Amino acid sequence: MQNVVIIGAGQGGLQAAMSLRQEGFEGAITLIGAEKGLPYQRPPLSKAYLKTGDADALSLRPASFFEKKQITLVDGTHVEAIDRAARRVMAGDRSFDYDHLILATGTRNLRPPIPGAEQALDLRTLDDALRLRNALDRPMRCAVIGGGFIGLEFAAVARALGHEVTLAEAAPRLMARAVSPETSERFLALHRDMGSDIHLGDPVCAVRADGITLKSGTEIQADLVLMAAGVVPNSELAASAGLAVDNGVVVDTRMLTEDPAISALGDCAVFPDPVTGRAVRLESVQAATDHARLIAKRLVKQVDDPYGAVPWFWSDQADCKLQIAGLAAEGDDTILRPDGAVFRFAGDRLSAVETVNDAKTHMQTRKRLAQGPVARAALEAAEFDMAQV
Ligand SMILES: Cc1cc2nc3c(=O)[nH]c(=O)nc-3n(C[C@H](O)[C@H](O)[C@H](O)COP(=O)(O)OP(=O)(O)OC[C@H]3O[C@@H](n4cnc5c(N)ncnc54)[C@H](O)[C@@H]3O)c2cc1C
Known part of the structure; x- marks a missing residue:
């Protein structure tokens, strides 16, 4: 070769x-x-x-x-x-x-087939980010379409810079594809506390020159619309x-x-x-x-090993670093540890752990999952201490 x-x-x-x-x-x-x-x-x-x-x-x-x-x-x-x-x-x-x-x-970026969608800005490339940055050089009313990682990260930065933010998510909760309902709730509270207006379970059905319209009929005024719908x-x-x-x-x-x-x-x-x-x-x-x-x-x-790396993800929203070790599927069971770490289970097997500002548990989980499956009973016996399983 x-x-x-x-x-x-x-x-x-x-x-x-x-x-x-x-x-x-x-x-x-x-x-x-x-x-x-x-x-x-x-x-x-x-x-x-x-x-x-x-x-x-x-x-x-x-x-x-x-x-x-x-x-x-x-x-x-x-x-x-x-x-x-x-x-x-x-x-x-x-x-x-x-x-x-x-x-x-x-x-x-996905462009949902909704009227006026072509007016919305993207956030995928450096050119997109430069365009957004330039638009944010004066006070703006921002409407964000999509409550996934990118839409929420943008919302957090825009609020920190003093802009008004309204975010509309079609699903009934934030980051639904990636995290547990518990973590969705936690981040909903974070963004609402920061002053963002969040609409859940209400898809955007039109982008207008002066904002967006939701399926419920709610009209949101905005100077800038970000498309972050996947x-x-x-x-x-x-x-x-x-x-x-x-x-x-x-x-x-x-x-x-x-x-x-x-x-x-x-x-x-x-x-x-x-x-x-x-x-x-x-x-x-x-x-x-x-x-x-x-x-x-x-x-x-010529090493023919199968791919076996443990998946991990992160997202920074305001002062919260969300980290996910492992890969959960929608509907996986969840157990909330008193300190806020969320353990997810596919049947009896640990599928993922979600943490916020807790690099230690995140790293312990990645290390442990790389060694093989973790049984729910073993974790329960160890009181959900990853270092003990
Ligand atoms: C705003 C934003 C924030 C993100 N934050 C995180 C994060 O916090 N953590 C995380 O893990 N991931 C994050 N991601 C995702 C991460 O960036 C991607 O998973 C990663 O870049 C994937 O790498 P890739 O090489 O597969 O694709 P990319 O890095 O997207 O590269 C693909 C390249 O292929 C080029 N290309 C496509 N078709 C052709 C063609 N026909 N000819 C020539 N070139 C072509 C594209 O122009 C592009 O430059 C983020 C992504 C975005 C957009």
Whole structure:
């Protein structure tokens, strides 16, 4: 193998290039990204960047790194097609041959089919964040569509900067896909205490020039509307190349598609959860970077281990750092420890632990879950002390 091409120069694509070199790959690495400039971190876009505007702090590696590691970064270039028979990808009048191709195309914002949605702003790229930051340079009435991590992080920053915030969530609780009802409640109280007006179970049915309209008929006046209603995977490229796609690019336990010359990783990849075997697609820096490391090991060292990393997530909202170790499914049972940590169970097995400003329990959980399943009875006997199970 002489030639690896990576499509998508985000967190996972860059990590794949770096890990290939770390594992000792000496062939050519071409990292092609649709966005202009150096690869950067997205998490601060809805957190510190909105306050500081420091774009340099977001860069994952300086330009000199790419020269030193002989990684060819082709930025501002959108790959339009993959020719699997010729092992070549096409972008405008350019083409790039590969021995192995890694799809790291991430996601894009979901645009619900509601009238006026095109007027709403996004928060996915550095350009989006810059646009939002500029808009927040004077007092604003902000309407946020979606009570997931990104909408809530934006709401917390906007309130801290003194703007008015109204947030509308279609589901009956906040962050419903990701956390327990207990954690949803805790964050609802946090945001209401900060002065945000939160509407639950009331989907937005129109975006107007002067605000949003909810299904209930409530009209909210706003100068700025943020669309934070979730994302869709960028998997069209894979689909048109004939690869299996089902809410993302389908890969096996080794992050390999059905084509032995094409892997996929990160936000765009659907893989079998190592614990339950169910097909999952995770939107986190941890998953993207751990997938990348696994693929590099397989390509360079022929290590064929299945993917088995413990998932973990974080979200910073005001002075609360929410951390989740493990992966729960909706409907998992919950037990609230007196100090606020939430333990979630799939049957008798611990599926995840949610903590707020409690890095110790979070790290203990990650460490313990990496060793194998934790039984509910064992945790109960240890009075929910992760260090004792
Ligand atoms: C505002 C915000 C806050 C976040 N906060 C957190 C957080 O606190 N914690 C956390 O774990 N995660 C967070 N995330 C999610 C995290 O950023 C993603 O999970 C991570 O970036 C996924 O990496 P990736 O490489 O799969 O995709 P990305 O980093 O999204 O990179 C994909 C890249 O592929 C490019 N691309 C797509 N199609 C093509 C094509 N055809 N040709 C060329 N290039 C293409 C895209 O332009 C993009 O640059 C946040 C995301 C956002 C937007």
